[in-house]
Amino acid sequence: xxxxxxxxxxxxxxxxxxxxxxxxxxxxWLTLYTGQLTLGNAAFAGIAxxxxxxxxxxxxxxxxxxxxxxxxxxxAVSVPLGATVFRLRGVYxxxxxxxxxxxxxxxxxxIPVTGRGQGLVGIPPKTELWxxxxxxxxxxxxxxxxxRSTVGRAWAAIREDExxxxxxxxxxxxxxxxxxxxxxxxxxxxxxxxxxxxxxIQPDEFGFARAVQILVFAVVGGIPNVLGPIAxxxxxxALPAILQPLQEYRDIFQGVIxxxxxxxxxRGLATILELRRTARLRTIGAEDVA
Amino acid sequence: xxxxxxxxxxxxxxxxAVNSVDLAIIEGEVFGLIGPNGAGKTTLINVISGxxxxxxxxxxxxxxDVTRLRPDQLARRGIARTFQAIRLFKGLTVLENVxxxxxxxxxxxxxxxxxxxxxxxxxxxxxxxxxxxxGDQRRLEIARALAAEPKLLILDEPAAGMNPTESAALRVLxxxxxxxxxxxxxxxxxxxxxxxxxxxxxxxxxxxxxxxxTPAQVQGDPAVxxxxxxxxxxx
Amino acid sequence: xxxxxNAIFIGSIYALFALGFTLVFSVLDILNLAQPALFTLGAFxxxxxxxxxxxxxxxxxxxxxxxGIAGVMCDRVAFAPLRxxxxxxxxxxxxxxxxxxxxxxxxxxxxxPDLQAYPAGTLPAAVFSIGGLQLDxxxxxxxxxxxxxxxxxTYLVRRTRLGRELRALAENPRAARILGIDVERxxxxxxxxxxxxxxxxxxxxxxxxxxxxSQMGLGFELKAxxxxxxxxxxSIPGAVLGAYILSFGEIASLTFLPSELxxxxxxxxxFAVLVVRPRGIFGQRAVDRV
Numbered sequence: 001x002x003x004x005x006x007x008x009x010x011x012x013x014x015x016x017x018x019x020x021x022x023x024x025x026x027x028x029w030l031t032l033y034t035g036q037l038t039l040g041n042a043a044f045a046g047i048a049x050x051x052x053x054x055x056x057x058x059x060x061x062x063x064x065x066x067x068x069x070x071x072x073x074x075x076a077v078s079v080p081l082g083a084t085v086f087r088l089r090g091v092y093x094x095x096x097x098x099x100x101x102x103x104x105x106x107x108x109x110x111i112p113v114t115g116r117g118q119g120l121v122g123i124p125p126k127t128e129l130w131x132x133x134x135x136x137x138x139x140x141x142x143x144x145x146x147x148r149s150t151v152g153r154a155w156a157a158i159r160e161d162e163x164x165x166x167x168x169x170x171x172x173x174x175x176x177x178x179x180x181x182x183x184x185x186x187x188x189x190x191x192x193x194x195x196x197x198x199x200x201i202q203p204d205e206f207g208f209a210r211a212v213q214i215l216v217f218a219v220v221g222g223i224p225n226v227l228g229p230i231a232x233x234x235x236x237x238a239l240p241a242i243l244q245p246l247q248e249y250r251d252i253f254q255g256v257i258x259x260x261x262x263x264x265x266x267r268g269l270a271t272i273l274e275l276r277r278t279a280r281l282r283t284i285g286a287e288d289v290a
Numbered sequence: 291x292x293x294x295x296x297x298x299x300x301x302x303x304x305x306x307a308v309n310s311v312d313l314a315i316i317e318g319e320v321f322g323l324i325g326p327n328g329a330g331k332t333t334l335i336n337v338i339s340g341x342x343x344x345x346x347x348x349x350x351x352x353x354x355d356v357t358r359l360r361p362d363q364l365a366r367r368g369i370a371r372t373f374q375a376i377r378l379f380k381g382l383t384v385l386e387n388v389x390x391x392x393x394x395x396x397x398x399x400x401x402x403x404x405x406x407x408x409x410x411x412x413x414x415x416x417x418x419x420x421x422x423x424x425g426d427q428r429r430l431e432i433a434r435a436l437a438a439e440p441k442l443l444i445l446d447e448p449a450a451g452m453n454p455t456e457s458a459a460l461r462v463l464x465x466x467x468x469x470x471x472x473x474x475x476x477x478x479x480x481x482x483x484x485x486x487x488x489x490x491x492x493x494x495x496x497x498x499x500x501x502x503x504t505p506a507q508v509q510g511d512p513a514v515x516x517x518x519x520x521x522x523x524x525x
Numbered sequence: 526x527x528x529x530x531n532a533i534f535i536g537s538i539y540a541l542f543a544l545g546f547t548l549v550f551s552v553l554d555i556l557n558l559a560q561p562a563l564f565t566l567g568a569f570x571x572x573x574x575x576x577x578x579x580x581x582x583x584x585x586x587x588x589x590x591x592x593g594i595a596g597v598m599c600d601r602v603a604f605a606p607l608r609x610x611x612x613x614x615x616x617x618x619x620x621x622x623x624x625x626x627x628x629x630x631x632x633x634x635x636x637x638p639d640l641q642a643y644p645a646g647t648l649p650a651a652v653f654s655i656g657g658l659q660l661d662x663x664x665x666x667x668x669x670x671x672x673x674x675x676x677x678x679t680y681l682v683r684r685t686r687l688g689r690e691l692r693a694l695a696e697n698p699r700a701a702r703i704l705g706i707d708v709e710r711x712x713x714x715x716x717x718x719x720x721x722x723x724x725x726x727x728x729x730x731x732x733x734x735x736x737x738x739s740q741m742g743l744g745f746e747l748k749a750x751x752x753x754x755x756x757x758x759x760s761i762p763g764a765v766l767g768a769y770i771l772s773f774g775e776i777a778s779l780t781f782l783p784s785e786l787x788x789x790x791x792x793x794x795x796f797a798v799l800v801v802r803p804r805g806i807f808g809q810r811a812v813d814r815v
Contacts, residue, residue: 251633
């Protein structure tokens with residue numbers, strides 16, 4: 001037990017980030033599951049991070065309440081954003097969410113209370129590992145149950161063929177928007193936890209690079225179920241920590257793995273668990289992410 | 291009168307694909323829509339079922355104006371359809387496809403299974419929809435549409451690619467739908483199917499309705515023969 | 526007056542960069558998110574060449590060729606396999622993200638993340654006046670070159686056989702194949718041109734600022750999206766028009782916006798267009814009926 005204690009202490013940050021990244025990956029997974037690519041979830045996490053940090057630091061909010069406020073704010077912002085951009089064809093959606101992310105980053109840099117470029121320091125480090133993993137567990141279970149419910153099946157139909165789904169009575173835009181807003185909520189919760197984990201945050205942490213990173217987790221891990229994004233986050237967060245000498249090449253690995261996965265295993269690594277089904281999907285030409 | 295269109299128009303740039311078409315489809319009948327390729331039949335159907343927006347005219351379902359409604363809203367009002375180029379959820383199972391067809395009715399697996407039996411594809415319930423043979427895929431699409439328990443069923447060339455046995459079975463199915471309270475609009479090139487299954491038929495040519503009547507009346511109409519002149523459509 | 530000159534200058538670079546995206550999008554319907562990496566690559570290929578003693582003008586040509594070839598290779602590796610199984614555009618976008626990560630990281634490994642500078646004395650520093658205007662050789666040459674390239678591209682698209690093939694591909698890939706057009710060759714040419722133009726834009730921008738750095742592509746990427754959305758995705762004249770609208774708009778907005786928010790103009794414009802008229806000036810329908 002002592003050894004475990006020592007191990008945890010030494011790798012605390014990494015382990016914590018595995019959990020946080022897993023939640024962020026799940027948030028992206030939600031919209032990917034409906035067949036859309038959105039690149040705004042890092043920004044949602046950022047909005048919630050700043051909001052919850054400011055609430056605990058300046059307004060003395062209790063920790064859980066601050067987290068909730070941050071997540072709700074992120075979700076609230078996502079509603080008008082989603083309503084506006086989901087009418088657009090896929091590539092426009094990606095661009096719009098990307099632009100949104102940048103607007104958030106610029107806004108953070110411009111508003112004095114956020115500490116601008118220096119970031120926000122001195123955030124009370126209230127997040128414990130168990131907060132992170134309890135949240136992850138609850139979110140993962142909830143999302144998996146959602147995926148197997150009518151809503152999740154409708155999402156799968158939308159991903160397969162939007163036109164056909166609509167003609168069966170599925171309100172396509174509404175369901176996609178729901179996934180998007182739920183994703184923002186989850187990303188926001190993770191953002192709030194992240195802010196109180198490392199005691200300082202900076203605008204760059206929630207920019208385009210981060211959005212791409214969590215996309216990689218979700219895509220590489222795979223979308224058939226919630227284990228995929230979690231596995232993807234685990235792989236990419238733990239690996240650089242373990243392979244210390246290869247830190248430098250982390251981005252190259254991520255890039256190479258991303259391309260390899262998209263080309264050869266489009267539904268992600270999780271499909272290794274369902275090789276037969278994947279092979280069947282391949283014969284009918286339906287093996288892609290969207 | 292279950293479905294009426296009055297003066298329905300659809301343009302694509304300079305081309306008028308649907309030119310002031312009036313239809314009055316009676317409840318319980320099987321109504322055929324025929325015409326040479328490119329006449330605008332599928333476009334007309336797409337406007338009625340909401341995939342395309344009308345540029346003029348109106349569509350009324352059971353008296354209510356539904357012209358501007360989205361496809362999913364129309365589905366909730368009881369319109370179901372199949373597509374000319376089959377649009378199944380290829381990566382999902384056969385059973386799942388039919389369950390999703392019944393989305394507006396709750397999507398019960400038991401109900402879906404029964405429909406698979408009726409359409410003769412129950413044995414393939416757990417295959418992926420994309421793995422089915424072409425004829426089976428067509429039948430699956432019909433099963434999926436029926437799962438919604440629609441008031442109006444629109445079938446776009448359901449017999450395409452079917453062999454004579456399969457299309458005979460389809461004819462029987464179509465004749466039985468009226469008794470179940472389902473009105474059917476059928477786009478078809480298969481002459482035997484149209485003659486055998488339809489109560490009335492309308493003929494489109496270059497976006498206009500040029501004839502309407504019983505299959506026998508329409509078959510004898512010289513205007514219809516002229517429209518098809520030069521193209522001997524496959525039976 | 527100097528402002529106008531500046532706007533023309535920066536607009537020309539926006540245009541070159543956006544044209545790269547536009548070419549690929551119009552022919553293949555995918556957004557090649559590796560384009561900013563190729564932009565950056567151009568600047569650094571030129572840097573490398575000039576450090577070996579190659580004169581600036583020749584370095585531009587070298588950058589064009591190297592980036593063009595890199596673009597074709599990207600296609601072979603990351604896009605062609607997806608095309609073969611008719612994967613949706615989303616997969617290609619994600620794949621291109623992977624490629625981008627690899628290229629940028631490789632550049633960083635060689636040159637680090639900081640600002641670089643071209644070897645002293647290699648760039649023209651002369652200034653001259655025309656009718657009271659202070660202009661410099663460097664920017665004037667860049668503008669001339671950029672406009673020349675745009676005219677060249679227009680000529681190629683409208684008057685040459687390759688151009689006709691590309692336009693046919695953009696309209697209807699299947700028909701193009703049936704008509705005997707060598708589709709893969711035309712696509713390779715598209716990537717060569719697109720990457721080459723992007724690389725040249727990078728060199729020119731690098732010269733103008735004399736501070737190429739590994740993340741220079743990112744800021745430009747978002748501006749390029751704004752350009753394309755304003756002008757209409759997939760439209761070459763649209764990209765050019767959109768580029769100058771953006772650059773002039775940015776310069777004008779500086780009169781009432783603080784300089785940190787200058788970028789916000791581009792994003793704001795992007796959003797406004799997406800909301801009001803997503804297809805931009807010359808683009809195709811961007812809104813789904815579903």
